[in-house]
Amino acid sequence: MVRRVAIAGATGYTGQRLLAELGHQALWDGRALVRPGSEHKLKPAPGQDMAVCSARSVDELLIALKGCAAVIQTIGTTRAQFAPGISYETVDYATTVALVAAAQELGIKRFLLLSSVGAGKPVGPYLQWKARTEQVVRQSGLNWTILRPAAIVGPLRRLMHIGSLPFALLSRLPDPLGAVGYRYRPINVTLLAECFIRCLDDADTIGKILEGRALWNIVKA
Helix, strand or coil, rough: CCCEEEECCCCCHHHHHHHHHHCCCCEEEEEEEEECCHHCCCCCCCCEEEEECCCCHHHHHHHHCCCCCEEEEECCCHHHHCEEEEHHHHHHHHHHHHHHHHHHHHEEEEEEEEEECCCCCCCCCHHHHHHHHHHHHHHHCCCEEEECCEECCCCCHHHHHHHHHHCCCCCCCCHHHHHHHHHHHHHHHHHHHHHHHHHHHHHHHCCEEEECCCHHHHCCC
8 A cells, every 4th residue: 555755845956856765666755745836846757746835834735635644754954054034943943843743643653753863962042943853753652763964975976975985985984983983974865855754664763863883774774
């Protein structure tokens, strides 16, 4: 039986790749959650659909998430995108609070969150809000998994990839240098998408935070 997973942040860098990878496998179909005015940015693949809604509105999410068996939250912002009403609190945090509330009310148990390396010991506003966002998910009572990649690389991110290469090289060394390398090693967006999809049906990842070597073990599975 094919189940449907809602992708929050479907027009973003990771969200778009998730939808593309879901189109290549048979167990899950994707539903793109798209904010009003962004519908033109996506063309769902056969078997996928789209729900236009505000990810900060529980009422709208209750409609958008109907029929879904899981939610993957990839919404996030950067300081460069800050504007009136746009901040880590209103984007990363508030959308997760609303998504969790809607999933709880609809009985959707599986919830996966894209976070960031360093959120376990947050320094600075970005990681502090990531940590608060993770806390909402961890206390939700849902079957959650949190992924904490370092740099997400791929098309149009060549400079980021080059800058992160030293950590990929470090990951080949024995610990403790190897552990540092795995923690900050860049991950290709396609591999990250595949990792999310594997986690959907992997009961061993429920209640787990995947960071560093733990994340790469899923990638290599």
